[in-house]
Amino acid sequence: MDAFLDTCRRAIGAQHVLTDAQDTAPYLTDWRRRFTGKAFAVLKPGSTQEVAAIVKLCNEYKVPVVPQGGNTGLVLGSIPDDSGSAIVLSLTRLNQIREVDTINNTMTVEAGCILKHIQHAASDAGRLFPLSLAAEGSCTIGGNLSSNAGGTAVLRYGNTRELCLGLEVVTPQGEIWNGLRGLRKDNTGYDLRDLYIGAEGTLGIITAAVLKLYPQPKAQLTALAALRTPNDALHLLTLTQAHCGSALTGFELMSGFCISLVTKHFPTMRLPFAEPHTQYALLELSDNESEEHVQAMLEHVIGAALQQDVIQDAIVARSIAQSKSIWDFREHIPLAQAIEGKNIKHDVSLPISRIGDFISTTDQLLQQAFPGARMVTFGHLGDGNLHYNVAHPEQESDTTFLEKQSAVNRVVHDSVHQHGGSISAEHGLGALKRTEILRYKSDVEMNLMRTIKQALDPLNLMNPGKVI
Known part of the structure; x- marks a missing residue:
């Protein structure tokens, strides 16, 4: 593969072609440190054109490509297998925000942009990009799109798929499809965008996207409710939706055992209740009217839930600091699990x-x-x-x-x-659930997926061994 690597060095610069074990190691182990794969090189192109050039070379030399963003996935979707035959194509250098359009309420970003940076750029423009998840300080939007990430605000804003209007994609043949259209309506044939979102890099490489922005809410309010059962939490959800409608941004369930792990391993974090409960629900409301309006809505719901014996107790955050402390319980659950x-x-x-x-x-x-x-x-x-x-x-x-x-x-x-x-x-499925899914999807569905894969990637070079 010396000729391949030499050509890659000329295409993207020798400093961006990593082959030494010390340099490639961070790209080969998954987020949970359960598996380490092998690759004969890690390539770090700096533009869509350079991505296309590398993919064309991979086609010519029949080299498998494993696209990678922040490498925060949990199903081995961005890690090569142990054969050592593939390259890892890191997209972290594609990290530019190309445009913010506050009239169209869109932002055009490159795939390597860190989610937190996108949130901040939207805020700086007086807008909200609502995708929020635990790894937002290190995950990239390309990975979010490739796995159709969810997060805490799906209830109101939808998954990443619903937050994307258009894509730029490098095909398995190294061609560039420019679908960066900031359109809410475009009924001109097959929706190619939706093919690539959630495909985990098996059909092509997302290099840029047009994202939806929203007005920033004037007020956000968080509450924590104590309940007996998950069915009580469902009753509370229905009650809150009836009273608050689209103002309900987040609704999280946490078992009492989850919270006990948090307080065990982070003893400075204490629940604001006199006694432990078997279930907890975290509610967040966002409002474009006023803080007084959203507070009145939330207090009305809490009062109704107490009166109907749906919840046993509740606390409503009175400040940003209190709201953060409530969310901290939710966000510390995975950390407490890892310590346990x-x-x-x-x-x-x-x-x-x-x-x-x-x-x-x-x-x-x-x-x-x-x-x-x-x-x-x-x-x-x-x-x-x-x-x-x-x-x-x-x-x-x-x-x-x-x-x-x-x-x-x-x-x-x-x-x-x-x-x-x-x-x-x-x-997503990645490599971890690739075989498992065969138990639950019909032959018809799996054959349709294989037909699409074969049509777009006949050489099976795009993230092989993942999804199907």
Whole structure:
């Protein structure tokens, strides 16, 4: 491959072709540090044209390409396999915000832009880009689009797919499709944009996007409610939607065990309730009228929920600092999990109405099969997305419990399927769930996906071994 690498060096600059083990190592291990792949080079192009040049060379030399953004994925979607035959194509140098259009309420950004930087650029322009997730300080918008990331504001604004109007894509043949159209309506044939969003780099490489912006809310208010059961949380969700409509921006469910892990491993964080409860719901309202208006809405909902015995207690944040402390409990759950030990993660979605039944049924099935297993259940209840994680029994090591991962997955995923859900809500399939999905998708659906893959990437060079 010396000739290939020499040509790559001429195309993008020798300093951006990494081959030494010390230089390539950060690009080869996944975010959770469970797997390390191999690549004979990491290439870091600095423009769409350079990406296209590299992909053309990969076509010529039949070199597989693994696109990578911030490498924050959880399903091995941006990590090469252990064959060492692929290159990693890092897009982090494509980090320019090309345009902000406050009249059209759009922003055109390159794929390597960090999500947090996009949020700040929108804010500087007096606008809101609502995508928000735990890794926003390091994940890139290209990765968000490739995995159709969700986050905490999907209830009001939708997944990343709903926040994107147009794309620029380098095809598997090294051609550039410029679909950077800031149009809300464009009914001129197949929606190519939606093919690439959520495809995890298997159909082409997203290099830029036109994103939707929104007016900044005049007020945001957060509340934390204590409840008995997930079904009570669903009742509260319905009640809040009826009273607040689209002002409800976020609705998160957290089990009492999740919060106990947070307070155990972060003792300075204390719940604002006199006693622990079995479930908690975090509500966030955003309003374009006034702080007084949103506060009145939220207090009315809390009062009605208390009167109807839907919730047991609640606190409404009175300041930005109080609101942040409430969100901190939600955001510290994954950190507390990691300190407690390795666990078996599930990112699932279900019809919202069936979440309570799913949790009670699946908890029972897991206890029968794996006595003492501890369920760390939290997630975006408002859009039906649960992070249904299973921690090792206290008397068993996490390493021993991880050996049962396939069996645990079978119980959880079969239950998800029986409740009409999906085994991947916002993390994607990557390599981790590529085989697992065959149990739950029909042959017709899988064959349609394979037909699209074969038509667009006949040499199977785009992120091979991922999704299908």
